[in-house]
Amino acid sequence: MPLSEYAQVSRREAGAEETAAANRSWWDAEAGDYYAEHGTFLGDADFVWGPEGWREDELRLLGDVEGRRVLEIGAGAGQCARWVAAAGAQVVATDLSSGMVRQGLDLNRKAPQRGVPFAQCDAVELPFAEGSFDTVFTAYGAIPFVADTARLMREVARVLRPGGRFVFSTTHPFRWAFPDDPGARGLTLTQSYFDRTPYVEADSDGEATYVEHHRTVGDRIRELVAAGLVLVDLVEPEWPERNQQAWGGWSPLRGGYFPGTAIFVCLRA
Template identity: 30%
Template structure:
């Protein structure tokens, strides 16, 4: 529950359930490419191929896997993948895609904070989480404890996430300027959004349009992982993001990435982080 008494999980899950089919039908997720090309990988996974390394034979977990395109991509790189998400409709789309492509991926419905009892402790060689996942969780320290418990000794966390600077920016100004409007640091109170749209191109209409989000500062994320005994092995900030957060202000790059057209060096938009659990 949030401080105002609303169940953020119920609100957020209803929104994701409402949008899962539209996301699967959108060109942005390239679901049809997965069906016809057994070598195709999601743009998110393609971006981090140089950093992912060899996944062959590893037991991997994708937290907040949504419709499973990144999960399937990691399986195509040789990992034995499990995907976890709290949205039943999203997992229905994920299971359908896995069945159609012959992928052996296990999908489990659970809230992230209940992942250990749902899956078992110490099961995974790596935990993966993608862009736009952490903002749905109110407590990054609790998340870090879950990740550490899920990993085997020697296992690693691999994440690419929206940078907290990105989530703090607002472009809704009459002069079109970008300003730091929203919290950079984690706060107890959520940001409450009412939005009948979604981040993919679609003509679908939605009925569950209120969601709760939280930002988590980069130092807060790193410190939460260090406090669990994980060892930071990589932290790279990027000037691009795999969708268009500021329409009309972005330029398209190779690999379906976008960055700010005007002076992209002004702000980081995503980051890739890796941390390892000691043997």
Template identity: 35%
Template sequence: MNLLPDLPPAIPADYLELNRRLWNAKTASHLASDFYDVPGFVAGNSSLNPPEQQLLGDVTGQRILHLQCHFGLDTLSLARLGAHVTGVDLADDAITSARALNQQLGLEAEFLQANVLALPAHLDGQFDVVFTSYGVLGWLPDLPQWAASVARCLRPGGRLVLVEFHPAVWMFDNYFTRIEHSYFNRQTIVEQENGTYADRAAPLQETSVSWNHSLGEVLGRY
């Protein structure tokens, strides 16, 4: 466990490429996993959980920007509920898979590959809701920049719906058996990932780059 004093985070120049490769590899495993149950989703199941359903409310006719959408199950669930949804993710394989599911299901969601810290200008001021959920903030090196990106995409009176794990989760190893990082760690976390949360036996070995943001950092700023 790292208990050294906080230091300014050093951001690897290639962190986006490393994480893009990581999530491309995860996508291949996740599409086939019981965790995501893509056949059940295609048959009509929703991937949305009660907390986000309650926070989002009736989305009929709303324009929703879904950041870090992975391969699109939540995005497509929102489209099924009548929202006009755009999903964004860094991983190109995830976006390709999301578009294929969208076409297969006959829905009208849109999907873009982009860095959420540098969203395309044509998204500015277009959305009633920006939605993002579960394990998203830890992949962002700069929360103020992210918040500014979110705000730029919202219409006047629009809102952010963020559903996230408590940041204490990022203290632990992937199996939640031991503490590896201080809760207040501000340094970049570079790890070798073996397998994935949806399938620990998956033949995946990739480097991940992430950051821990304390609850005070998340709520105190915004």
């Protein structure tokens, strides 16, 4: 979770409209700095599932994408979408933030042979017909930044063809109970895993500028099942020895004790 110098941090309720407005504005302003800080780690046309550094060419969670119609939601600058396109898929990248879309289009201009089409839209209201895609995925995009993730799951299921695959990575729900600290302090439980109250940063007027939402593992599974999706795997990647970098609250220290990322692999019924 990011923390600006002047943010008021609290745990309070934040509805869908407030959440979307805050996160759209935050990522619009943060897009360039985020790319400058993490671009080398992510690559411009690579597919990294999370701060641990595991890549799709290692985990192969999407399966064979050659010739498939693929949608990335919460795509950021579209790094993962470019990797999928290079693997032979027809890809569309989407993001709520115009700043992130602009960053992605800038990368397209720098390497047009690796460009992918973008659409700016909310992941809970996708501008695509039913059954448009064989695969939908997101790597740390959309899921934690949406108030009504049950609606997001239904929307993903709507645009997937029967038998299509949905794979998403997000902060492991277990981490919610611990401070967002990469050091020893981050190993001490400080709040209830079952407390679903959103994390909110606000400006001096109390207006939300950034929001994250928490769900338990059971919540996630119930959302998927209710949307007509079948969970076929839940991957909890261990921290690899090759990665000695910390990323926010993710670190080799914490990764040696408990998972920081959860990757849900689902099929459309």
